[in-house]
Amino acid sequence: MTTTPEQHSYLRAATRSAELESLIAAAPGQFRVLTGDRPTGPLHLGHYFGTLANRVRLQDFGVGVMLLVADYQVIADRDAVEGIPGAVLDLLADYLAAGIDPRRTTVFAHSAVPALNQLMLPFLSLVSVAELHRNPTVKAEAATTGERAMSGLLLTYPVHQAADILFCGANLVPVGRDQLPHLELTRTIARRFNQRYAADAPLFPEPEAVLSAAPLLLGVDGQKMSKSRGNAITLRDDDDRTAALIRSARTDGERTITYEPDRRPEVANLLLIAALCSDRTPEQLATEVGSGGAALLKSTVTEAVNERLRPLRRRRVELAADPGYLLDLLAAGNAVARDLADATLNEVRQRMHMCYQSVG
Template sequence: MERILTGDRTTGKLHLGHYVGSLQNRVKLQNEYDTFIILADVQALTTHFERPELINKSIYDVAIDNLSIGLDPNKITMFLQSKISAIAELTVFYSMIVSVNSLRHNPTIKTEAKQYGYDDLSYGFLGYPVSQAADITFCNADLVPVGDDQIPHIEQSRKIARRFNESYGKGKEFIKEPKALLSNNPRLIGLDGNSKMGKSLGNAVFLSDNAEEVNEKIKLATTDVNRIKITDKGNPEICTVNKYHEVFNESEHKNINEMCRKATIGCVACKKLLANEINSILNPFREKRGYYEEHKEEVRDIILTGSEKANIVGNKTIEEIKKAMNIYI
């Protein structure tokens, strides 16, 4: 089987945007690929270095989110980034062959720096793509499931692998050039109509939310601001709730659109329909979540067992790389 590397930064619980964008597909991919899931706690420090307690708690939150949506610990290798020595070593080796200018011009770095309001970038933040290249290549992953906004990172990883092979491989590709496995899944906007659903933006439905929390959040979701009374005809094209119906209530989406335009359904009723659909999706996850939250030692064992396996794979990679670089005695 080909191997994929995917995962999440441990900066808080995952939300519906993660589910639609990657997690839903991740469950399917585990049956088709040798799947490595990284809990990226070191990379979480690039933006949350002042909140280590959040990162520690989030290790369990993110792991449970992944397990609750259907990832099978017997099919996947879930591991903690900070426990994999090969990743740390590769990050150092790779940093020797990557220029600062190439990192500064990385469009994803530019976007995220602006998002977090960073004028003076830390070494760790600027070098995030180098660390990510180490994440991907320590296990010689063939594919990395990503959205189109992450393609620059994958291209950077491919360039690093290519240059490393050219410098030390002597014609041998001992580090695979990873390929992007693009998803056609839609990008879910925030409940406030923001172009992005974010953990810290106050516009997300989390996978861990209970039914009442989902109901209350959907009640506050942005609709057509010009529709004041129930008798006013709406414009679903500018309604956030409508966009959610398109994703989570596809079979009724067209009908709801027509009713909105004809003012035969009000925003309150429309939101209730959406909340019901989302809760019906989350209900099976809640049952699994309840189990894992009561058995955190089992979650810990899954992470540690996966980390042991990942270290075996990574140590073999590092051994070959050091021999190629003549860094051994």
């Protein structure tokens, strides 16, 4: 069967990602990762198994991790900013409770690193408007804005992300399959800058994708688990809230529980959540629940989730009670990021012959 260019690109990236995992295990110190989140609401189980656990894994391997609180990107598609400070603190508490160690991972915010954002200017000169409009991520984000006109920040989001990645010399970016075109634009910007301004001694690496193997988790309504849909089991929920959410989860009319993702997606999703939380397989859990039906399935999932998240939630309560500590660690990470960004911007200016000195 003939593969499409997109499928071919994904297969190539998947092969390379597997190779990179071997290289990371052998020499983690050779790699730096850039990843992050917009502070738009509490993180949930999908984030935990999709990104957070992998960040902690890379950190524990010894990879240099730069973790971005993308506060400027909040205003790419919305007007309200009043809730951002609280959302930033919530995000920091989620990170640390999940195992992020600020002694080994640099956590920083967009708005606190001016030189990072200034890199957008030369980077914008390296891409065309047509390239930005073609970017699948921009198209997808624009589709969610409804009747709202696309902002310039949303249109240039891929270039801003390129600045995020390149300012710190990141050579690895954990992404999902749908984000590969996004990362490819970053690689294009790095390559074009090197060709135009640094042909003799390339300045920027072309970052590579580490593809996430994490499964897609559905929310309790059977749709993709999402902050905005209100269908997510969040990391900060307590046992009772978690139990109530899982009791409300959609299943189907069949009594016997089986793991059939294509035919019974809602039931399979609950089994998958319980399996991830208990380090077992969905098939094993389906066999155990068997004819116990939806009630036993939901109680099994509730117990697995609450047991898995209990230490995290206990730690999160402690962290949330000390906002000064959270702000101090963010300030320390911001200082590290500013030093990196200042050095990179200075090097960019030199390569572009834009370092001026007074004469006489």
